[in-house]
Amino acid sequence: MYGPTPLTPTIVLVHGAFTDASSWAGVISRLQAAGLTVRAPANPLRGLVQDAAYLRSVVRRLDVPVVLVGHGYGGAVITHAAAYSGPYAATDADNVVALCYVAALGLDAGESVQDITNRFATPETDATFTAALLGQCSVGPEDELYIRKERFPEVYAADLPTSVTNVLSVTQRPIARSALTGRSGPPAWASKPSWYAIATADRMLNPTAQRFMAQRMAATEYLLDGSHAVVLSQPGAVAAMIREAAEQGTTGRSDGDGLRPTR
Template sequence: MTAERSFKNGSTPTVVLVHGAFADGSSWSGVIAELQDSGIPVTAVANPLRGLATDAAYLTGVVAAIDGPVLLVGHSYGGAVITWAGTRPGNVVGLVYVTAFALEAGESLLDVTGHFPGSLLGPALRPAVLRAADGEETVELFLKDERFPAVFAADLPGPFTSVAAAAQRPIAATAFEDSSPDASWKILPSWYVVATADQAIHPAAQRFMARRAGADTIEVDASHAIALSRPAAVADHIRTAATTTTTGAVKHTHPA
């Protein structure tokens, strides 16, 4: 674990947005605009979606190159990535989970979803085999185009969801089985946005993870694509987290 850096009280953190599966950095477009209007520095990374170890290592490198404090924000699978990477660069001051996986050490996405059945995600997945130049095969997962609206973005217009389905980025199937070696929410203050109409991650699972992390939590009536359908609400909670970490007023406890 990397030693923490010291920052001047009042340093505004750079918000680093980490998307999840079946999406890309553009999924944060409305949130980015809201944060920029508030004068908060923000960047959206291109999550590789190749597995937790690979993705966390990439994110760690991105964050370590930022000169100053960082607030990590993860959506969906991106939450698992920030959970692993959170304590490694040394300049992360908080975590924001947006209908995201806040894993315990040794826990995987499948562990969480298995305890909270009812999600529409599993039956909507479409596997595809990717063959690399060396002949090695990797199984990737897409959302079936016809299931994309209901599972991912039921509160967005049809023409948008059809384009989003065609442009979706697949995730390596092994990412669902990878377990996180760390639970950085035990060390860092955390915030959570629960999407109450989410059909990909059951709202009960979201509430469980938020409560376990001792996160400052809000609930919003939105689909899994909450960053696109309700960007102002998401940005407002991120703004709260950024303001809190800027003033140094963080008081973080998590259940024993």
């Protein structure tokens, strides 16, 4: 007697800071063309605990296997959301079968975004962030951060045309300063298979930091010669990695998609 046919996972894409869900457009079209169901919810960017709680509620409502994909700060959110172990453990997103990180923050327990960026600081990110106008000039945790318009192309998206970065720089979604200091809970990558696309020309999140996090989580690594905006500049390569994770989430194995992983 044959068992039930394994369900193909739904792909949930989580954007990072300074952008929105439209950054996944090229990836989404390729995943949909491959027959995959995709969701790309808005990441609130208000704080790690709040953002993870929102994502967790989105994932639970799907009631199907899920591959979570995070870009940049979105990586910290999926890490926390998929392994929540607080007082409401019954509400965990236990339908997550795999994690994909794209130039993303895969934090460890008790770690913050700022811990990683301070440890792996780059000259390019010095003085990049500035408080958005909130009717005050304080530097408290309630402030919001954005990338200075004149520095956006070189820091965030050096491999995209000027016509594109000019638009991206003025449509940024700011992130609450407190999101950078929020502490992660037990990491989902400790118990779930993970993939990591390292953007080797990233000037926002040091590629050395990316490689460190990928190796720490024992992820299947892919090297992509792109900026932090690699989801926009190389959507085909990103989509291929996600398809591999979805295949393994369905069958428990992977035949690859033409990318060459590094270990």
